[in-house]
Amino acid sequence: MVQEFDKVGVVGLGAMGAGIAEVFARAGFNVIGVEIDQAAVDRGRSHMDKSLSRAVSKGKLTEEERSGIDARLTFTTSREDLADADFVVEAVPERMDVKKDVFADLDRICPPGTILATNTSSLSVTEIAALTGRPEKVVGLHFFNPAPVMKLVEVITTVSTGEETVDVVTEVAKRIGKTPVAVGDRAGFVANALLVPYINDAVRLYERGIATRAEIDAAAKKAADLPMGPLALADLVGLDVCLAVMDVLWEEYRDPRFTASPLLRRMVAAGQLGRKTGLGFHEGR
Numbered sequence: 001m002v003q004e005f006d007k008v009g010v011v012g013l014g015a016m017g018a019g020i021a022e023v024f025a026r027a028g029f030n031v032i033g034v035e036i037d038q039a040a041v042d043r044g045r046s047h048m049d050k051s052l053s054r055a056v057s058k059g060k061l062t063e064e065e066r067s068g069i070d071a072r073l074t075f076t077t078s079r080e081d082l083a084d085a086d087f088v089v090e091a092v093p094e095r096m097d098v099k100k101d102v103f104a105d106l107d108r109i110c111p112p113g114t115i116l117a118t119n120t121s122s123l124s125v126t127e128i129a130a131l132t133g134r135p136e137k138v139v140g141l142h143f144f145n146p147a148p149v150m151k152l153v154e155v156i157t158t159v160s161t162g163e164e165t166v167d168v169v170t171e172v173a174k175r176i177g178k179t180p181v182a183v184g185d186r187a188g189f190v191a192n193a194l195l196v197p198y199i200n201d202a203v204r205l206y207e208r209g210i211a212t213r214a215e216i217d218a219a220a221k222k223a224a225d226l227p228m229g230p231l232a233l234a235d236l237v238g239l240d241v242c243l244a245v246m247d248v249l250w251e252e253y254r255d256p257r258f259t260a261s262p263l264l265r266r267m268v269a270a271g272q273l274g275r276k277t278g279l280g281f282h283e284g285r
């Protein structure tokens with residue numbers, strides 16, 4: 001069935017959506033990227049352009065391969081253009097009302113056989129699936145930032161997901177060069193349930209004056225041989241995303257371990273969201 005896949009829709013071309021669209025196009029799929037207006041389309045395209053140019057300049061892609069990728073990418077501001085999509089990944093902002101609006105449209109527009117995936121990092125896939133007429137064809141497909149680089153994808157199944165859907169999505173994930181891991185629909189899934197409380201703990205250390213931002217990151221990075229420290233990772237992921245995951249973990253388990261650090265909450269309230277706003281733990285400081 002995967003062999004018949006041709007047209008993949010990606011709704012939302014922010015940092016994650018643009019990366020996801022790039023990954024599918026690089027794997028040979030025809031991709032249609034959807035955004036709300038032309039300015040958002042242009043931002044998404046420029047994100048992809050930069051990433052593809054970097055790959056060319058590093059010799060990871062030839063100019064010819066790049067042209068092929070460009071030819072497979074199209075863009076639109078109308079969700080109706082997904083009427084013939086075989087597979088759709090939603091990567092709009094992390095708000096349930098926004099996701100529900102997209103899924104209601106996708107369910108109406110796409111053929112009944114089209115699998116609909118959400119790239120949510122914290123919201124319930126079950127709740128999103130339940131509002132469609134095809135809950136057996138809805139999954140979470142959770143990419144990690146930066147999507148073109150990180151190998152892991154979590155394939156999140158709900159109590160309603162069909163077995164065939166899981167098989168197809170797992171195969172698609174492999175075809176785009178990722179390592180799929182099947183996880184259930186619980187707060188934080190697996191990776192964020194581990195990673196985000198770790199980031200939150202680092203914010204607490206900083207908040208309590210135990211060490212500087214640079215020292216916390218250097219210690220964690222060297223101790224576990226990680227590519228970056230937890231505060232730099234918070235800047236990369238987005239402090240708003242980290243806070244959303246903490247709040248979802250707290251809501252589900254009411255465990256004090258999952259209480260968001262007050263500093264994290266205040267920085268989000270102040271619009272200091274990390275790389276995306278140019279202000280964060282390290283950004284702009």
Ligand code: CAA
Pocket residue numbers: 051054055058060120121143144145146147148149150192195227228233237241242
């Ligand atoms: N887009 C595309 N490619 C990128 C990129 C981006 N935004 N950023 C870096 N790259 C590529 C570079 O081109 C380079 O590729 P090659 O190896 O092919 O040359 C490679 O990544 C390494 O990049 P750099 O040498 O420039 O920089 P680096 O070595 O410092 O790596 C990093 C940067 C890839 C971000 C690395 O620091 C890293 O892996 N960090 C950890 C990221 C991580 O843990 N992400 C998960 C976050 S959790 C999450 O996303 C889930 C959620 O829901 C919150």
